Amino acid sequence: MIKLIVPAFLCMALVINTAAVYSESAEPTEQLKPILDELFSILDDQSLQGDEQKEARRQRIMAAISSGFDFREMSRRVLGSTWNDLSAEQRDHFVVQMTKLLENVYIGRLESYDGREVEFAAERIKGKRAQVTTLINYEDSKIPVHYIMQKEHDRWMVYDINIEGVSLIRNYMEQFRTILRQEEYEGLINIIEQKNQLFAEGKEGN
């Protein structure tokens, strides 16, 4: 009996311990790093190169980063108060289109970027929000890319990317404001859909 209890106890201790270690080490950088590593390993995957593999590659990338990038939150922030006026279906539809746009822009940019080395340089935590600074080598210089995150159910989720002081979400937010003022939500969603269509047809580069 004792022979059984000891290993059982050890197993339990191990389980509890791993759980404790996991939540303790779940800092922004530690959560973001495996996601970006996986993203770059998919981009490097020889079997997924080229335009004909674009769909498969994008699908795997989006699946990989969805555990660390909150596209719904990005969509909500980018729309601002207009989000509150939308119905549930409209919101879901907007999230799908906005996610597609960000995928085309962000992943499309990474696909054309040769360097694969991401250096994790710094981390700031302020209440429920955090900022992870990575450095990307471009030619002879290092370009800082900051991932802005917030804690949601014990996970740090990226909701903005900031490059040299330029916030991706705020940039879209400002563009959307101008469009919303003139053409309302219907006009905006049409413009986004058209843009995604251009990306899908390969008319906006990859």
Place this chain on the structure above:
Amino acid sequence: MRTLLLIVLLGFIWPALSAASELDRSPAAGIGAELETSPENPYPDLLIDSKDTNILGPDLLGNDPFLMDPVEYLDDPIFEDDFTLNPSPPPISDPFEPVNRVIFVFNDKFYFWVLKPTKNAYSYVLPEDIRRCLGNAFANIAAPIRFINNLLQGEFEDAGIVLGRFVINSTLGVFGLGDAAYRDFNIEPRKADFGQTLGKWGIGEGPYLMLPAFGPSNIRDTFGFFGDIYMHPVPYISDNLTFDLGYLVENRINLLSISPDVYEELKRMSLDPYVAARQAYVDYRRSIIDKP
């Protein structure tokens, strides 16, 4: 043609300058500034170490896009704690938007019809190595701009680095053609311009301007641009305006040929390229001016 361009440019800026005094705004105070705990600001800075900003990079957390209009989100518990962080950045002043948009369209055509073909022909004639060497040399000759501006900003350490790089690259780098300071000594360049200096002195950016051929700017940075020209050594040495302008054009084309296609990238990713460029320019300039 070049003279014409300059006249058009000056003609455009001049009326804008007179409007500057009325429309001048205070600089983007508080963005990126360190937080302090206070009754109005109950969220203490939980940073690991907020003193060493070089290691941590700029503080962008106060710069939340949602802070633009916090009242709209009061019913939203997720953002409640964000309201009390930094004040929202001042809105961009763009009273000349209709004119700016026309110039933006002109610049777009200018880019695709003139600049890009010129750049492509230039890149075809000169191999990349040579263009990079020339780029290094142009940057090295312009070192006085960065040196003086770093001094004016009180960045004496950076001024020293600029001087050190200039000495190393002018000698070991053979007239600045090679960046020996970076390759052999790992000393990275330090940028500084007069528009940034004016910003650090507390001078507001003024209305946003889209300059023909030069792209996004504002009243302050346009002044800064002319200030930088005065700090450039070439006009003092050459005494020949045609040569100076030729030098400027060659410098620009060379820089364009060794830089990533920022403009095409911007067009590719945006729904309203004019607003995207304006926001990106203002955010970038504010970030390098507010950097501690």
